[in-house]
Amino acid sequence: MPQTPIISCRNLWKLFGANPEAYLTKMPPGHSYEQILADKYIAGVKDVSLDVHKGEILVIMGLSGSGKSTLLRCMTRLHSITGGAILIEGQDITNLEERGLIELRRSKMGMVFQSFGLLPHRTVLQNVAFPLEMRGQSKHDCRARGLEMIKLVGLEGREDYFPRELSGGQQQRVGIARSLAIEPDIWFLDEPFSALDPLIRREMQDEFLRLQAMLHKTIIFVTHDFNEALRLADRIAIMKEGAIEQCDTPDQIVLKPATEYVSKFTEEVEKSRVIHAETLIDPKLKATRNPVAAHATIHAIAQRIVEDDTAAIAVAREGKIIGAMPRQAAFDILMGRGDAQNN
Amino acid sequence: MPKITRITRLGRQTQMGLLLLLMGGAITLAQAYLPDFLHRLPSWSDLWAAGLDRFFSWVQNDLGLIYVTRAIAGWLGFLIDAAANILYGKSRWPRIDALPWSAVTALVALMGWYLGGWRLALLGGFSLFWTAMVGQWKWTMETMSVIVVAAPLGFLLGLGLGIASWKWARFEAALRPILAILQTLPFFSYLLPAVIFFKVGPTAASVATIIYAMPPMILMTALGLKQVPQEVVEAGKMSGCTRWQMLVRVYLPSARTELLVGLNQVIMLSLAMVVLTSFIGMPGLGAKLLVMMNSFKLGHSFEIGITIVLLAATLDRLSKAWVVKQPKHFAKGTPWWQRHQAWLICLGVFVFFMLMAQIFPFLNQISRGDSFSVGKELDVLIKAFLGLxxxxxxxxxxxxxxxxxxxxxxxxxxxxxPTFAVIFIVSGLSWLLGGWRSGVIGFVFFTGVAVLxxxxxxxxxxxxxxxxxxxxxxxxxxxxxxxxxxxxxxxxxxxxxxxxxxxxxxxxxxxxxxxxxxxxxxxxxxxxxxxxxxxxxxxxxxxxxxxxxxxxxxxxxxxxxxxxxxxxxxxxxxxxxxxxxxxxxxxxxxxxxxxxxxxxxxxxxxxxxxxxxxxxxxxxxxxxxxxxxxxxxxxxxxxxxxxxxxxxxx
The missing domain is CATH 1.10.3720.10 (MetI-like)
Known part of the structure; x- marks a missing residue:
């Protein structure tokens, strides 16, 4: 890709232990997680290389202890980095000193936390305006911008409430408003909806997608919920023991899980609801008649797939035909027999 | 596997403890045949005392510490005098003269109402009303004049040291044994240095009080700061806080509860200590109680005791209510006088009683003669009861x-x-309880007592x-x-x-x-x-x-x-x-x-x-x-x- 990535991790390492830097330099390459553990170090992030591009939603998915939050905290430099490098818009922040870090966070980064991380002694408005206040913006600016953000997340009328007077979902809306107050380019969300109950979670996911449709941020989203990842992600990075097992679009992960570990997650998923028509396009096939929309899921065009009798179905984006997909493959996915022949 | 090793180690600990106990017993039984120094060490107490005296006089005079402490004493004295002027009319700056008891009582009752409803209003109001009625207002205010200076200073110093010990692990490590000693040091040891370095009276009393009341504040501050949730800290960092902003805007407000619990303890310890400083000439409730108890005036002692207890309960409940009191939002469009209702009422009532006190002297001061004290009658009653x-x-x-x-x-x-029997028995018991470290410490410390x-x-x-x-x-x-x-x-x-x-x-x-x-x-x-x-x-x-x-x-x-x-x-x-x-x-x-x-x-x-x-x-x-x-x-x-x-x- 010609554009410089917004975030670029290069052979990133984060070890926890007595003297991680020294250990990493003398550690033989290719040491496994268990071998490192035997030396009394924990590999939080293990040799991760990853690019995130402008306007993209990258979801980091993994079970607890897989290192997903650690990776996120390396990108924000809440954790120091043991080895490798992180570049933000081409600028190396691996060893950025305190002053520079503060500047970077004040201008480019916003973050949402699992348990909200709200300041209990401040009202909703004061919480939302907190990052602006830290930058030293005028009282009037803080208030105006704060109110605007509160309106954006639908909490008008609650400006003067204290966090403990709000429900979990509302508290997280405050967290979201705060993280967006400085108009960051990069938006970090660390399991933002995990502490909420399922119905609210769904609602907040919709809210999140609505906001992203308006704002087009570059997003790093951490979750342990595979379905949430499928629903929100442009790309998913699945982590295990500090390393990335697979990083790809939801369609490709479901269609072609790279490792056995990944396929454990995909097994349970109803693939026809994840895979889109355009993913199945086969350049060898041709069809022009009556195209289906590229961004439609297989499940959404189920009737067409069942009733059609041609070998190939045309796929179009915004009315323009971009290719054709094999009907049989789509049918197999619909019937839940998708994985075998695609590998 | 680990279970087995633990049991064998426990066994060794028990063996060692019992062995020490046996040695203690053996020394006791055989003390007639043992040399004298095993029975009692020769006393070196004068030697130590003389040495320490020389050391202190060197610090005091040659090192010039006395000038520093006298300067501090000057400032403290100034603050206490100002408080004394307002509370009981000591003729010093700012020469406002004693606030009427009715105004202060009303103010405290309102504070109680604001912090914890009518129950606390009743407690606070009644305590001070009682105090005035039994004619102990002046003594109580003498005591309070030191507390209102010592408690805030103890709070601030404790806060500062608490922050330092949270920030620098090495400072904490150095502070911890000092705090342990301070918390077990008998209070007479606070008093004498205070007297020597800060003169007799309220100034020395406030110094002793501050030092005595501070340690829990240090611990609570460090504890509170350590307990701030990681995510709140990270939220602060991601908001681009500088270190100072982190401390003042994130850490300290988030540790509010612990800090206020610390303040509560500072206030209560201040009260406890101020009462005791009567031993070094601090006037007030403690001094009166000491005099009354010494002369076996049980009725008056009893009355003063009740005042002290009420004062303690009021200070404690009010400051604890402040701990749990959380800010609440006002509905949109609430006019300013409703937002600041509590302040306005306080001001109004205070002014009202100030004026009333000018008209009715009874609401201004109640002298001992006019009071409703029944100390003498009580005295007779109690003594008659004891004489039954x-x-x-x-x-x-x-x-x-x-x-x-x-x-x-x-x-x-x-x-x-014999001395050494006690040392062995104590270290044996400590060994049984806490393991080898406690045992060794017991041995060393009790030997220390013997040597002193x-x-x-x-x-x-x-x-x-x-x-x-x-x-x-x-x-x-x-x-x-x-x-x-x-x-x-x-x-x-x-x-x-x-x-x-x-x-x-x-x-x-x-x-x-x-x-x-x-x-x-x-x-x-x-x-x-x-x-x-x-x-x-x-x-x-x-x-x-x-x-x-x-x-x-x-x-x-x-x-x-x-x-x-x-x-x-x-x-x-x-x-x-x-x-x-x-x-x-x-x-x-x-x-x-x-x-x-x-x-x-x-x-x-x-x-x-x-x-x-x-x-x-x-x-x-x-x-x-x-x-x-x-x-x-x-x-x-x-x-x-x-x-x-x-x-x-x-």
Whole structure:
């Protein structure tokens, strides 16, 4: 890709232990997680290389202890980095000193936390305006911008409430408003909806997608919920023991899980609801008649797939035909027999 | 596998402890054949005292510390004088002269109402109303004038040191032993240096008070800052906070609860200490109480005691209500006078009473002559009651029984033991309780006591504290076990203990003196009442803290009540009870020293004598004897509780 990535991790390492830097330099390459553990170090992030591009939603998915939050905290430099490098818009922040870090966070980064991380002694408005206040913006600016953000997340009328007077979902809306107050380019969300109950979670996911449709941020989203990842992600990075097992679009992960570990997650998923028509396009096939929309899921065009009798179905984006997909493959996915022949 | 190694290590610990105990026993039995120095070390107390005196005089004069402290004393004196002018009209700057009692009382009642509703309004209002009515307003304000200066300063200093110890691990490591010593240092050792460096009276009193009240604030600050949730900290960092912004805008406000709990403790300890500083010429409630008790005026003592108790309850409840008081939002469009309603009402009422006091002098000052004090009548009444035949029989026989059967034999026993036998026995017990570290510390510390040269007096102190604490356990534990059976009862019991714990220690002498006059039993009784509080409290808490699943499991296993208590509840509650016992011992060491003015023969008596002069060295060797004894118990019991907790997975 010609554009410089917004975030670029290069052979990133984060070890926890007595003297991680020294250990990493003398550690033989290719040491496994268990071998490192035997030396009394924990590999939080293990040799991760990853690019995130402008306007993209990258979801980091993994079970607890897989290192997903650690990776996120390396990108924000809440954790120091043991080895490798992180570049933000081409600028190396691996060893950025305190002053520079503060500047970077004040201008480019916003973050949402699992348990909200709200300041209990401040009202909703004061919480939302907190990052602006830290930058030293005028009282009037803080208030105006704060109110605007509160309106954006639908909490008008609650400006003067204290966090403990709000429900979990509302508290997280405050967290979201705060993280967006400085108009960051990069938006970090660390399991933002995990502490909420399922119905609210769904609602907040919709809210999140609505906001992203308006704002087009570059997003790093951490979750342990595979379905949430499928629903929100442009790309998913699945982590295990500090390393990335697979990083790809939801369609490709479901269609072609790279490792056995990944396929454990995909097994349970109803693939026809994840895979889109355009993913199945086969350049060898041709069809022009009556195209289906590229961004439609297989499940959404189920009737067409069942009733059609041609070998190939045309796929179009915004009315323009971009290719054709094999009907049989789509049918197999619909019937839940998708994985075998695609590998 | 790990279980097996633990058992063998426990075995070794037991062996070593028993061996030390045996050695102690052997020395005792063979003391007739042993050289003299094993029986009692020659006393080097004068040597130490002279050395320390030379050191202190060097610090004071050659190093010039006295100029620094005198400068501080000047500033402190200025603040206290200003407070004294406003509170009781001492003729100093700012020459506003005493606020009318009615205005202050109304203000305190309103504060109580704002912080905790009508109950606290009633408590605060009544306390001060009582004070004025019995004619103790001026004494109370004398006491308060030091508290209003010492408590904020203690809070700020504690806050600063707390932040420092949270920020720099090395500073904390250096501070911790100092705090441990400060918390066990007998209060007479606070007083003498305060007198020498800061003159007699309120200034020295406030210095001693600040130093005495500060340690819990330091600990609470460090604790509160450590407990700020990681995510809140990260949210602050991601908001681009500088270090200063992090501290002031994120950490300190988030630790609000702990900081206010610290403030509550500072206030309560200040009150306790200010009352005691009457020993160094601090006027106020403490001084009056001391005089009245010394001259056996029981009625007046009783009245002052009630005032002190009410004052303590008011200060405690009000500051605790502030801890739980959370800010609340106002609906949109609330006019400003409604937002600041509380302030406006306070101002209005205050001004109203100020004006009324100009018209009705009765609302301004109530002199002692005009008061409704019934001290004399009470005195007659109490003494008549104590003079009743059956009362005298009861108190007399209790006194006789304890003297002949408990106090005298145990005291003779502990004095009979050779020094080194005691050292071995103590270190053996510590070893059994807390492992090798506690054992070694016990050995070193008690050897230290022997070397400091006040052995017999130290043994008398030890005897009084141990006897009283054991008696308190015998009485307190069954009471606590009974209370812990029912939820409601435990709540009431904890509440009683909570209230009792806020009373300045001085108060506990009062009932003891009233019942037994000025006798050795009085000392034991005062310590006993004082130490019952933590013992009951922690026992109830420990027993109630046992998870219901475990007691239900015991019930379903067909355990009787006794079996349930013995096999499940007590073992699980033991670590908590041990903490209570430890606190009780610390309280006992504190009390036994105060009781010196009743006429004990232990370390405290000798310390009180040093207050009259400038024998700083002697005061310190005595003080450190107490510290060494107290710390030995403290370390061993805490180590045991900690270990049990780990084993039980609590």
């Amino acid at each position: 035949g059956f009362v005298q029989v009861i108190t007399g026989s209790i006194r006789w029984f304890f003297n002949i059967w408990v106090l005298v034999p145990t005291e003779q026993g502990i004095l009979y033991l 040269g006040w052995w017999d007096r130290a043994m008398l102190t030890l005897h009084a504290t141990l006897t009283a604490t054991l008696l308190a356990m015998l009485l307190g534990m069954p009471l606590a076990i009974w209370a812990a059976r029912r939820k409601r009862r435990s709540e009431v019991m904890i509440l009683i203990c909570d209230i009792a714990q806020t009373f300045p220690s001085f108060i506990y002498l009062l009932p003891a003196i009233m019942l037994f006059g000025i006798t050795p039993i009085t000392v034991i009784l005062a310590i006993l009442i004082f130490t019952m509080v933590p013992i009951v409290r922690y026992t109830v808490e420990g027993l109630r803290g046992v998870s219901p699943e475990i007691t239900e499991a015991a019930d379903m296993s067909g355990a009787t009540r006794r079996q349930k208590l013995w096999y499940t509840q007590l073992p699980l509650a033991m670590p908590t009870i041990a903490v209570g016992l430890n606190q009780a011992l610390m309280f006992a060491f504190f009390m036994v020293i105060i009781a010196a003015f009743i006429g004990t023969r232990d370390l405290g008596q000798e310390m009180q004598r040093t207050l009259a002069g400038t024998h700083l060295g002697k005061n310190f060797t005595l003080g450190f004897s107490v510290v060494l004894i107290a710390l030995t118990f403290d370390i061993a019991i805490n180590a045991w509780a900690e270990k049990r907790r780990k084993i039980l997975g609590l």
